[in-house]
Amino acid sequence: MNVSxxxxxxxxxxxxVRALLAEARASGLPEPDAMTLATVGADGSPSSRTVLLKALDARGLCFYTNLESRKGRDLAARPIxxxxxxxxxxxxxxxxxxxxERLTAxxxxxxxxxxxxxxxxxxxxxxxxxEIDDPRRLDEAMAAAEERFRDRPIPRPDYWGGFRLRxxxxxxxxxxEARLHLRERYEVTPEGIWRRFWLFP
Ligand SMILES: Cc1cc2nc3c(=O)[nH]c(=O)nc-3n(C[C@H](O)[C@H](O)[C@H](O)COP(=O)(O)O)c2cc1C
Incomplete structure (x- = not known):
């Protein structure tokens, strides 16, 4: 696996990409920043779910999550x-x-x-x-957390953080029309250069 x-x-x-996100936001589409994130577990099993894009720059796309979630464990085992x-x-x-890569503290x-x-x-x-035995326990846990952190800043849990996809x-x-879609693809060559080409739809 090439993870350089x-x-x-x-x-x-x-x-x-930025212009498309701006256009999607302006179009009134709900959750324009939502993206489907696919990961692979240590045993090779795939999984996917929706997360929100929270930052974008030339290095890549950032999202945040629970590091002990399925995706968090997948990304710890296979950072792709x-x-x-x-x-x-x-x-x-x-x-x-x-x-x-993991975001910094x-x-x-x-x-x-x-x-x-x-x-x-x-x-x-x-x-x-x-697994949770009864989802109604979430509300009790929320009330307990409110009580625990009443009148003070809430620290970031160690198990919560972000990732950047490069x-x-x-x-x-x-x-x-007629499924004659355009597919414009960019890939990094083994020499480390971005190459642009087209694919059949
Ligand atoms: C629109 C939408 C946005 C979401 N954004 C996030 C997010 O940014 N981070 C996150 O951890 N989960 C987010 N979720 C929940 C995830 O889809 C998923 O249920 C959760 O992260 C657990 O995934 P996992 O068990 O595969 O790790 C979002 C769900 C929806 C429908």
């Missing part, structure tokens, strides 16, 4: 992933794949501080991806 870090995204590619955005209102899809703290208090409490309450490949898909 790829070079930064070409500036025009980054700008294009792919994400897919589909914006129905634009009839466009973007997906990319590559190695994944400073990055995690900065984003944690910007989260609403209720979501901070939620992170303390949820043992994400573990794209090694990225594809722009544009829907067209």
């Amino acid at each position: 870090l790829p070079p930064p995204l070409p500036a025009d590619v980054l700008e294009r 992933a792919s994400v897919t955005f589909y914006w129905r209102s634009l009839w466009k899809q973007v997906h990319c794949a590559g190695p994944v 400073e990055e995690n703290d900065a984003y944690w501080a910007a989260r609403p208090r209720a979501r901070q409490l939620g992170a303390w309450v949820s043992q994400q991806s573990r 794209p090694r490949s990225l594809e722009f898909w544009t829907g067209r």
Whole structure:
């Protein structure tokens, strides 16, 4: 598995992804920042789920989660992933794949501080991806957490943080009539250069 870090995204590619996100937000589409994140577990089993894109720059795409969740455990065992955005209102899809790195404690703290208090409490309450005997216990746990942190800042749990997916490949898909969709793909070559090409739909 090649998990060496790829070079930064070409500036025009980054700008294009940013422009698509802006267009999706402006179109009124709900959750324009939602992306499907696919991971692979230590035993090779695949899984996917929706997460929210929280930051984007030439290094890649950042999202936050519970590090002990299924995805967190997958990424600890195999630090690779792919994400897919589909914006129905634009009839466009973007997906990319590559190695994944943990965000720094400073990055995690900065984003944690910007989260609403209720979501901070939620992170303390949820043992994400573990079995719960009765979901009604969530409300009791929330009340207990509110009591525990009453009148003081809520610290970031050790098990909560972010990841950055560093794209090694990225594809722009544009829907067209008769399934003659456009697929414009970028991949990092073994020499470490971004190469652009087209695929049949
Ligand atoms: C629109 C939407 C956005 C979501 N955003 C996140 C997110 O940013 N981080 C997260 O951990 N879970 C998020 N979730 C919940 C995940 O899809 C998933 O249920 C949870 O993270 C557990 O996944 P896992 O057991 O595969 O680790 C979101 C779900 C939806 C529907």
